[in-house]
Amino acid sequence: MELPSEALLGTCSHCQRLLLTAILLASMATAQLDLSPKNPDWVEGYRFIWRVSGAPTGDVNYTWYRGDRTMETNMLVSYISSPPSWITGPANTGRENVTARGFLNITKVEMRDAGNYTVVVTSPEGSQEATGQSRVWENLLQPNITVNTTSAVEFMDIVNFTCYPRNSGNIQIQWYQNYWPVSQGDQWTLSPDNRTLTGWVTRFQRGPFYCQVSNPIISERSLSKSLDIYYGPDSISLKSSPPTYGGRIESRLGYGVEMVCSTSSKPASRYRWLHNGIALESTTSIYNISAMSWADVGTYRCIAENPKTQIVLYSTVSLRVYEDSHFPSGIPYVLTQRLVIFFSIGVSLGLLSLIGALTFYLVSRRYCVMLGYWGQRDWKGRTGRDKGKAILKRNPSPRVSSTMR
Known part of the structure; x- marks a missing residue:
């Protein structure tokens, strides 16, 4: 808003005072008095402050009322700026106070404090008022x-x-x-x-x-x-030393054997061992044989049971004996009786086939030499057959001659 020119203001002192008063009232009317926040949420048992914005400065008085009416019975507290003093009203509970800036301070908010609040701001230029509404929520306790x-x-x-x-x-x-x-x-x-x-x-x-x-x-x-x-057991595994191959453990007599059964469960599984269907004394997940004997050969079963889930699992392995062999791999090989017979027959048939082939070769070679000799002619034109007949005439032999004939 522009101020009047000095020429206009200088016409008379009375007009000057009236004009300044009008300007102040107009500027005061343009300032918007407001409460912040407008719709607050309060929590029971906590402190809350109503803030005032847009109020004039200088010699200003603030009066707060509970509700939307500025009646004496609704007055909470008033602040007088000159000299600074506070006046409590009939509606004051001892928890309400106002600051020099006009802020209403409420300590330990109660459920009854919900509702409207009105502030009246008074200055030498006039008065303004603003109203706001609050909500109070119950303070939550731990469930x-x-x-x-x-x-x-x-x-x-x-x-x-x-x-x-x-x-x-x-x-x-x-x-x-x-x-x-x-x-x-x-x-x-x-x-x-x-x-x-x-x-x-x-x-x-x-x-x-x-x-x-x-x-x-x-x-x-x-x-x-x-x-x-x-939970569990979900699965069961059985490991051993010597290691298991195809569900079998093969170990030398007199050597030690260890079998370890493991599962995943809560609580820990209970274990039982069976040897050829007969219960063993071991109740742990490990079963040891210090020196293997023929009595230890057979089928072993590890049984794991969870007492809470009532789930039972088991794993089975077969223990066998083998003697020392010449196989370098360290894995025991056992030749059964059928395998020995099969190898023996194969070797015999192989030898017979070799002898027959050699005999056939020698006989065929000699026959071919004889045929070549009888058909060959010398410088006189005589064949081997003619020479043979001449020799037989000089040295007759009944056996040979009968054969030649």
Whole structure:
């Protein structure tokens, strides 16, 4: 807003005072008196401050009222700037006070403090007022939590958690497991008011479990609950020394044998051992034979049982004996009677085949030489056959001649 020119202001002192008063009233009217925040949310038991913005400066008085009417009976407290003093009203409970800047301070807010509040700002130029409304929310107490059992079998037992809020107002309940929100689904079921959580658990869901109550301003969570989850055995393995091959252990007589059975379960599995169907005294996961004898040969079975889950698993291995062999690999080889007979027949047939082939070769070679001799002619044109007949004539022999004929 522009001020009048000096020429206009200098016409008369009375006009000058009227004009300045009008300017101040106009500037005061343009300033918007406001409360901050306009619609606050208060928490029971805490302190709250109404802040005033847009008020004039200088010699200013502030008066606060409970409600939207500036009646004497509704007056809380008033601040007089000159000289600085405070005046309490009929509605003051001893928890309300006002600062030199006009801020209303309420300590230990109660539920009855909800509602409207009005401030009147007075200065030499006039007065203004502003009204605001507040909401008071109940201060939340830590809820209690219970569970029907502290231990459960994985995938089998049903666990029930119950949350007990200690406030009666409008609150929301949320469940958490491992600090993640729990929602309704295949595993969990929630009651209509979310106070009960029901479902089954796995070995990875031991907890912590807790519930949290909240309103638009504040939240409070319960103590946490953790569970013991029983599971397994999922599988069983049987290792040995000497090592197992194809479900068999083969060891020398007099040597030691160790069999180790292992599982994964909670609580730890109980173990039993059977030898050829007869129970052994060992109740641990390890069975030792210090010096193997013929009496130790047979079938061994390791049985693992979880007493909580009632799951039973077993593994079987066969213990055999072998003698020293010349195989360099260190793995025992045993030749059965059938295998020895098979090798013997094979070697015999091989030798007979070799002898027959050699005999056939020698006979064939001699026959071929004879044929070549009888058919060969000398320089006189005589063949070997003619020479043979001449020799027989000179040296007759009944046996040879009968043959030649």
